[in-house]
Amino acid sequence: MNKKLLLLTGVTALFFNNANAGEYLPYVGFDYVNRTLNVADKMPDNYDIGNINAGLKFSDMASIELFAERSMREKKTYNGNTARGRLYNFGVDALLNAYNFSEGSILGTIGYGRVHTKLKYNGRTQKDSGNALRFGFGGEINPTPEWGFRAMYRYSIADSDAFANSKEFSIGARYYFY
Numbered sequence: 001m002n003k004k005l006l007l008l009t010g011v012t013a014l015f016f017n018n019a020n021a022g023e024y025l026p027y028v029g030f031d032y033v034n035r036t037l038n039v040a041d042k043m044p045d046n047y048d049i050g051n052i053n054a055g056l057k058f059s060d061m062a063s064i065e066l067f068a069e070r071s072m073r074e075k076k077t078y079n080g081n082t083a084r085g086r087l088y089n090f091g092v093d094a095l096l097n098a099y100n101f102s103e104g105s106i107l108g109t110i111g112y113g114r115v116h117t118k119l120k121y122n123g124r125t126q127k128d129s130g131n132a133l134r135f136g137f138g139g140e141i142n143p144t145p146e147w148g149f150r151a152m153y154r155y156s157i158a159d160s161d162a163f164a165n166s167k168e169f170s171i172g173a174r175y176y177f178y
Contacts, residue, residue: 025057031172037163043119044074044085063095081122088116104141117162130160148174
C-alpha cells in the first residue's frame with residue numbers, strides 16, 4: 001500500500017506543478033464510502049470505506065480522478081462462526097459533467113478499479129484480487145470556487161472470486177487549487 005500511496009502523492013505533485021489557469025484544475029479529496037457486495041452468506045457484505053483521491057478538472061466538461069480506498073474490518077457471524085473481511089481498492093475514474101449549473105454539476109462516471117479482499121473464516125485466511133469496471137452518477141455542489149461537496153452512486157462489475165458485483169454510495173469533499 002505504501003508504494004501506491006507514494007505514486008498517488010507523486011502524481012498529485014505533478015498536477016500541482018504543471019497547473020495552468022483556465023486549462024485544467026488540480027484537486028484532492030476524501031470520501032466516506034458504503035459498499036455492499038454480492039457475496040456468499042458466510043462473508044461480510046457491507047463495508048465502511050475511506051477514500052482519498054486526486055484529480056484534474058478540465059474546464060467545466062470533465063475530470064479524471066485517481067483514488068485509493070481501504071475499508072474498516074467488518075465481521076459477520078454465520079452458523080456460529082465469525083468471518084472477518086477487509087477491502088483494498090485503487091484505480092481511476094473519468095467523470096463527465098452531464099449538466100452544469102451556477103454552483104455545481106450533475107456527474108456521470110466510468111472507471112477501473114483493482115480490488116483486493118482479505119477474509120478470515122474458520123481459522124483460515126483467504127486473499128483475492130480482481131478487476132472492476134465502475135459505472136456511476138451523482139452530483140457536486142461548489143459553495144466556493146475552492147471547495148466542492150460530492151455525492152455519488154456507483155455499480156461495479158468485478159472478475160474477482162470473492163464477489164461478482166457491488167453497489168456503493170459515497171459522500172465527500174474536494175479542494176480545488178486555483
